[in-house]
Amino acid sequence: MFFQKLFTSYKINQCEIKNRFVVPAMVTNLCDEDGNITEAFIKYHEAKARGGFGLIITEDYGVNPNGVGYQNCARLYDESQVAANQRLTDTVHMYGAKMFAQVFHPGRQTSSAVNGGVQPVAAARIPDAFNREVPHELTIPEIHQLVAEFANTARLMKKSGFDGIELHLAHGYLLAGFLSTRQNRRTDEYGGCFENRIRIVEEIYHAMRAEVGPDFPLTARVSLTEDTVDGRQMQETMMIVKHLEKLGFDGLNLSNGEYTSYAPELISSTFTAKGYNVENAKRVHEFVNIPTIVANGINDPAMAETVLEQAACDFVGMARASLADPDMPRKAARGQLSSINYCIRCLQGCEGSLLEGKHVRCLVNPELGHETEYTFEQNPESKNVLVIGGGPAGMEAAIAATRQGHEVTLWEQRNELGGEFVSAIYPPAKGEYANFLVFLNHQMKALNINVVLNQTATVENVKEFNADKIIVATGGNPNKPNLSGIDAGNIHFANDVLLGREPIEGEIVVVGGGEVGTETAMYLADAERGHVTIIEMTGDIDAGLLRTVPTKRLFRDHEVTIITHAKVKQFNNNAVVIDYNGQDERIAADEIVLAMGYHADNELLKSLQSQLDNVACAGDVIEPTNALEASTSGFKAGYYA
Ligand SMILES: Cc1cc2nc3c(=O)[nH]c(=O)nc-3n(C[C@H](O)[C@H](O)[C@H](O)COP(=O)(O)O)c2cc1C
Ligand code: SF4
Incomplete structure (x- = not known):
């Protein structure tokens, strides 16, 4: 058996969990808009149970119709909602997994736009930096009402077949807000000293315990550190966890941060070290005598086993790792580590989609959230499929089509697969x-997909190939503005610089402050290639979701100059001439890097579509977007080939 510790069972209260792989709570936005359980929600969880996770914790359930952070989040407050939840727990139990429900109130971290038009409520009237609405300060009768609602939900959760309940005291939500002086400015018996600030938690605990009985697991999720200017640090957390243990909680799920924390983030990006919480969790684990779970940036079973070997916790939370690959425990049990689809901590598909009000997605796993659609049960008639282009879209198309039973050939004009994503992995972080x-490369090989490198597609050779279905995924090419001086020898495309094809140094100007431009600037600054200036047309640089703040920090350290609201007019005599506030300005440049976006490489697609009726397309050839959309559309095109 690989990973001895991970595959040892352990109990929380009376609940025996078959291994140490835990899926921590994650909002999916897969319920209907009243928070009712859907088939998609059940199938999403079924995939994780089938994949071998021992304990699955649901997303944060609301205790009333308005207590949610996202419109399509689960709620459980009425008997009529029990049957669907029972179907959920029955499904998960079929695979020997256990399921806890997380229960919460969002407090100020929501908005009236998603919670039924109601003003958010909180411990005090301090708005959250993301959602911005000034919350209503809960009155004492309203607090009592809320305590009763938590108890009611706990009763219904037990009735629905959940194996335990996790009370959400972390991440800046309502109860975290009461606990922390960062949010709690009350002057009544729920504010001020620790005894007062934890009062609401005690009341909820006792009310829930009265409903579920002594043998039913009640655990708490706690942020070890809040990672904000005036947030809580470890000594106060030690006091809280000891108190929770004495109160009677059966376990602790240790996390960090609130939703305004940047690097370290509570859903860590690659700017935050992997396993960020492990050291602090170990302190808690040694201090209390109830089971602990730790999460954040543990996305690999080898690391999870090591965390257990260090006696830092009893269970390892692997949230996004389960989105990227719900089969990870099963693969780990067989020692098939290189066949795992690892979470790359990009945040694009999961957190990014939620912030856009959509359901959870994953850049590396296009099936996520589409488990009811991509069943691979239709057995379509086998076709001869030609995929043109070997970037993420083309590879996903080839993989999905092969899994559908088609005979697939992929042509790539370069000498390697990966497309533009190859240069995207070079910048720091x-x-x-x-x-x-x-x-993707592993899958292509495992599925025996016929890959032909250095193969340029033309209308003639594609016709000659005589495929039943053609999927064009030729991607995009970097934009080159039609400006005077553009063909000078010191002008480079960002991807050539990132891949080391055109090593440059000196006074460097990067034109374009989007993701590619900022990452190339960071790459050059980090490698100390010289002084870097970014010229951006809009009012700010944009390094991608939640990456701009840590990127700017790095820019400050490396003294990167950022010029915004500036439009490039021409390139001449080792300088870039910009229009800045209506004036021409000359920015000295030994080297100039273009990062001005992409345009679709669609000539072949247009020609083929005008002559053939079996042509589909995927990825940036439709319209340049990002890797999430590319992998999604590629998989879809392959599935429906
Ligand atoms: C899409 C998404 C939704 C999340 N929703 C919740 C939630 O409802 N409750 C919660 O306690 N944590 C939530 N989290 C935080 C995770 O439980 C976890 O702590 C975090 O993702 C870090 O762990 P990881 O690196 O294993 O993903 C969410 C994370 C993601 C990615
Ligand atoms: S979208 Fe990115 S961060 Fe989110 S689960 Fe997938 S790989 Fe991980």
């Missing part, structure tokens, strides 16, 4: 992204 290409 992007090394983990290589895992995605490693996984």
Whole structure:
């Protein structure tokens, strides 16, 4: 048996959990807009249970119709909702997994736009930096009402067949807000000293315990550190966890942060060290005598086993790792580590989709959230499929089509697979992204897909190939503006610089402050290639979801100059001439890097579509977007080939 510790069972209260792999709570937005359980929600959880996770914790359930952070989040407050939840727990139990429900109130970390038009409520009237609405300060009768609602939900959760309940005291939500002086400015018996600030938690605990009885697991999720200017640090947390243990909680799920924390983030990006919480969790684990779980940036079973070997916790939470690959425990049990689809901590599909009000997705796993659609049960008639282009879209298309039973050939004009994603893994804090290409390459080989490198597609040779279905995924090419001086020898495309094809140094100007531009600037600054200036047309640089703040910090350290609201007019005599506030300004440049976006490489697609009726397309050839959309559309095109 690989990973001895991970595959040892352990109990929380009376609940025996078959291994130490835990899926911590994650909002999916897969319920209906009243928070009712859907088939998609059940199938999403079924995949994780089938994949071998021992304990699955649901997303944060609301205790009333308005207590949610996202419109399509689960709620459980009425008998009529029990049957669907029972179907959920029955499904998960079929695989020997256990399921806890997380229960919470969002407090100020929501908005009236998603919670039924109601003003958010909180311990005090301090708005949250993301959601911005000034919350209503809960009155004492309202607190009592809320305590009763938590108890009611706990009763219904037990009735629905959940094996335990996790009370959410972390991440800046309502109860975390009461606990922390960062949010709690009350002057009544729920504010001020620790005894008062924890009062609401005690009341909820006792009310829930009265409903579920002594043998039913009641655990708490706690942020070890809040990672904000005036947030809580470890000594106060030690006091809280001891208190929770004495109160009677059966376990602790240890996390960090609130939703305004940047690097370290509570859903860590690659700017935050892996296993960020492990050291602090170990302190708690040694201090209390109830089971502990730790999460954040543990996305690999080898690391999870090591965390257990260090006696830092009893269970390892692997949230996004389960989104990227719900089969991870099963693969780990067989020692098939290189066949795991590792989470690359990009945040694009999971947190990014939620912030756009959509359901959870994953850049490296296009099936996520579509488990009811991509069943691979239709057995379509086998076709001869030609995929043109070997970037993520083309590879996903080839993989999905092969899994559907088609005979697939993939042509790539370069001498390697990966497309533009290859250069995307070179900037600092992007090394983990290589895992995605490693996984795709592994799949291509495992499925025996016929890959032809250095093969340029033309209308003639594609016709000659005589495929039943053609999927064009030729991607995009970097934009080159039609400006005077553009063909000078010191002008480079960002991807050539990132891949080391055109090593440059000196006074460097990067034109374009989007993701590619900022990452290339960071790459050059980090490698100390010289002084870097970014010229951006809009009011700010944009390094991608939640990456701009840590990127700017790095820019400050390396003294990168950022010029915004500036439009490039021409390139001349080792300088970039910009229009800045209506004036021409000359920015000295030994080397100039273009990062001005992409345009679709769609000439072949247009020609083929005008002559053939069996042509589909995927990825940036439709419209340049990002790797999430590319992998999603690629998989879809392959599935429906
Ligand atoms: C899409 C998404 C939704 C999340 N929703 C919740 C939630 O409802 N409750 C919660 O306690 N944590 C939530 N989290 C935080 C995770 O439980 C976990 O702590 C975090 O992702 C770090 O762990 P990981 O690196 O294993 O993903 C969410 C994370 C993600 C990615
Ligand atoms: S979208 Fe990115 S961060 Fe989120 S689970 Fe997938 S790989 Fe991980």
